[in-house]
Amino acid sequence: MNKVSNKELRSVFWRSFALQGAFNYERMQNIGYCYSMIPVIKKLYQDKDSQSKALMRHLEIFNTTPAVVPTIMGITAAMEEENSNNPHFDEQSINAVKASLMGPLAGIGDSIFWGTLRIIAAGIGVSIAADGNIFGPILFFLIFNIPNFLIRIFGLKLGYQVGVNSLEKIQREGLMDKIMSVATIIGLSVVGGMVATMLSIKTPLQWEVSGAEVIVQDILDKILPNMLPLIFTFALYKLMKKVSITWLTLGIILFGTVMHFVGIL
DSSP states (O other): OOOOOHHHHHHHHHHGGGTTTTOBTTTBTHHHHHHHHHHHHHHHOOSHHHHHHHHHHTTSOBOOOGGGHHHHHHHHHHHHHHHHHOTTOOTHHHHHHHHHHHHHHHHHHIIIIIIIIHHHHHHHHHHHHTTTOTHHHHHHHHHHHHHHHHHHHHHHHHHHHHHHHHHHHHHHTTOHHHHHHHHHHHHHHHHHHHHHHHOOOOOOOEEEETTEEEEHHHHHHHHSTTHHHHHHHHHHHHHHTTSOHHHHHHHHHHHHHHHHHHTOO
8 A cells, every 4th residue: 555654745845845936827836836746746656657647637727825835735645645545536636626725725824924924023023123133034034934834844744634534534425526516616716706806907988978978897897897807717718728828928918008009998
């Protein structure tokens, strides 16, 4: 029976600090995540084909707060372990679970580390450094990074233990299909929320009809709020199947420039 040891988990832990070393705008943290999982993959899969499939699995898009990513890696390690030992395990569920966790944990991680802890650490560090005390930046570093380090350590262990203890029950009771369904719903909800809140596309078009001012954006908002971002997202989704991300990015820049120049968007 293949089993992940503490040696592999330690390697995953240290490699997780390189998560954003190859960040890209196509699949974000995927290369760093894949790099972190290499020790586990090499331990669990002996043949090259299985290793290649596992590596490709972890090159899918991934993005979350770096401090909480070891927790997801621990769960992933447990799922890879189950996949290597159980021929009936659905390997597609590995990425489904990753996708379902990265959004909610990113929200928690960003709120704790970027929105709260960093501000507290900076406030304390700056107040001390303002008096010329060298311990100001040192204290900032310690206040922010000690909790960060501890969350990484215990998160990885907890993630692996939860995964190992739960997977057998999940498989036995047929809960994996339900988990994948929930993961899909959560993933689509997160993407939908991002489109509505982070993608701002509006039209300044307006004209007068019989003395009344007609504002196109107001009409569109009454029909369906954020209609233009939604249409734009669906168009990109269709184009992604036929056009490379590089050309899409250049096309978006050109399209946005032209539409703004002619006064449509």
